[in-house]
Amino acid sequence: MIAPKRRILVIKLGALGDFILATGPFSAIRAAHPHDEIVLLTTAPFAQLGRDCDLFDEVWIDERPTRINLIAIQRLRRRLRGGRFTRVYDLQTSGRSAWYFRLMRGFGRPQWSGVAFGASHPHANHNRNNMHTIERQADQLAMAGIPETPFPDLSWLTSDISRFGLPDRFALLIPGGAAHRPEKRWPAASYREIAGSISDRGVLPLVIGGPDEFDLAAEIAANGVAKSIAGDTSFADIAEMSRHAAGAVGNDTGPMHIAAICGCPSVVLFSKASNPDITAPRGDDVTILQRYNLADLGVSEVAAALTLR
Structure with a gap:
């Protein structure tokens, strides 16, 4: 007799770096539930990534x-309860996802992996x-x-980047980040200067x-040394460029997680605003540089840390 498929819910709402790091857990959950129906609950910017990874x-x-939007709350509650989930893996583990746990309370509440009070499988660490x-x-x-969780794998995230007309050797500059966290950004003047250093090594700096x-x-x-393609790249474009780039320099921001996981030699710049022990990109060739104030981080130190392949 074939056992009925169970319904599994995975919650990962964002942000980009966190979503990318969750691709390892996504794979682990799929391996643990090979024949079950798995649903990902995420936000609009990451929905296509969820579809393309072919795990859901x-x-x-x-x-x-919001908690005052009663109509939307009722719609969400009906959807969550109507999903007939037997287990939920809450990888967001936030106040919002704990609220969703409460929305699902009552008869037939699913097993819950997370930190919400009353979870059947709490992360008790x-x-x-x-x-x-x-x-x-x-x-x-x-x-x-689920005893084994693989390292994040973005091999499925591919793109044809020929439309950008890039030379054989280019390096990525990723100077952005959350607009409301300017303290996490190395100054634009410093990026312009590091672009000159990269260009002197025969490599096109690509912003x-x-x-x-x-x-x-x-x-x-x-100043014409670097080329900007800001606003023109998809997540898949960034992944493909990272596989071919000579190196990458960037702030503590989501695209640097993509670059690092795709094997690009990466120098990631941290300020006092975040802790690299908790949030740093991981990969085969990642160097972390941190200053309390990123304006105090010298270009020469970043240039020395950057290995161009």
Whole structure:
């Protein structure tokens, strides 16, 4: 007799770096539930990544309703309860996802892996907030009965980047980051100077970023040494470029996680605003440089740390 498929929910809402680091846990969950139906609950910017990784049967987009939007809350509650889930892996482990746990309470509440009060499979590690995301999520899954979590794998995230007309040797500059966290950004003038150092080594500095970082990228490329393609790249483009780039320099921001995991020699710049022991990109060739104030980080130190392959 064939056992009925169970319904599994995975919650990972963002942000980009966190989503990328969760691809290892995604694979572990799929391996643990090879014949079950797995649904990913995420936010709109990452829905296509969830579809393209081919680990989920469905991808749901979370509207992230406020607690005063009663109509949206009722819609979300009906969807969560109507999903008939037998287990939930909460990889967001935030106040919002704990709230979703409460929305699902009542008869037929699923098993829950996470930190929500009352979870059937709590991540009961008092040191969890001091662990790097990769080790923390692996530990959470181990406590839920999944003993092995692989390193994140982005081999499925591919793109044809020929349209950019790039030379054989180019390096990525990733100067952006959350607009509301300017303290996490190395100054544009420093990026412009490191672009000159990279160019002197016979490599084209290529500035990438989101549409909201167009002006920042243009400022860095204003002297004609670097080329800006800010606003023109998808996540898949960044992954493909990272596989071919000579190296990458960037702030503590999501695209640097892509670059590092794809094997690009990466120098990642941290300020006092975040702890690299917890959030640093991981990969085969990653160097972390940190200053309390990133404006105090010299270009010569970054240039010395950057290995161009």
